[in-house]
């Protein structure tokens with residue numbers, strides 16, 4: 655049920671591609687847990703935020719039923735169940751609160767390597783095997799292509815060889831699995847990654863998987879108990895972690911004259927802090943860089959007069 659609760663419950667994958675990175679991300683947000691003996695439930699210790707460890711396919715349903723408040727799941731799974739739900743007459747959609755930057759893959763149509771591929775019109779009259787029938791059906795309808803969708807729960811890539819289908823619609827990351835089955839990707843239907851999912855806010859209407867912007871505090875429209883505040887807190891920490899994930903703190907010294915040629919070399923930097931070196935005539939600089947701090951960039955900075963370059967990882971930021 656969706657009664658008043660003072661603890662937030664997040665569903666994550668128990669084992670599989672998203673399990674470890676999901677936990678690592680939530681840990682970076684300052685959460686810690688005590689695990690139950692059966693490893694299905696993790697009781698939040700640092701904050702009243704608990705984890706439920708489940709199969710990824712179950713995550714949207716757990717959110718919809720109010721058993722869990724949020725979930726970490728692939729956009730592919732969330733969108734599939736969102737479309738299927740609406741096709742069944744439901745209006746309450748899920749909401750993608752944040753893309754999380756891991757579990758990247760795409761949902762693509764792949765055909766036998768022997769096909770001379772020209773356009774999607776060639777799919778008319780074919781049988782397409784997939785574990786994502788709702789997304790595929792919606793795409794086919796949108797393109798005006800009449801094709802048969804063959805739903806399979808696994809081993810989709812061998813369906814053409816087994817004669818179950820002519821082509822497939824499946825997740826691709828490196829393409830190695832496709833190549834091993836003499837298939838080639840020809841169309842991308844969806845770019846996917848792991849997302850933080852939740853119920854769609856009561857106020858936003860049934861507009862589907864709308865991407866929430868960072869400045870949209872709407873959790874109090876979903877929960878009128880302690881969970882709204884906890885979700886806000888978690889989201890603020892998550893934004894800090896995600897933003898800092900690839901950021902570095904760059905420190906170095908330079909003469910005053912070198913500064914104008916050094917500043918443009920800082921990769922996507924926030925306004926640097928410039929300090930007078932005690933007793934010397936040089937300056938010490940410190941800049942938070944959101945762009946890639948590569949060896950090549952460090953060498954360019956050195957040539958432009960930077961001395962004692964130091965690159966430090968950033969663990970978090972609270973703006």
Ligand code: ATP
Pocket residue numbers: 667668669670671672708709710711727728729730731757758759825826827828846847848
């Ligand atoms: P579960 O037992 O939880 O149902 P699963 O086998 O359905 O696990 P995984 O294979 O662990 O799921 O994949 C989880 C998610 O990882 C996918 O839904 C997708 O979003 C993402 N992913 C990233 N790369 C790939 C890939 N190459 N193949 C499949 N999924 C991928």
Ligand code: MG
Pocket residue numbers: 709710711
């Ligand atoms: Mg699954």
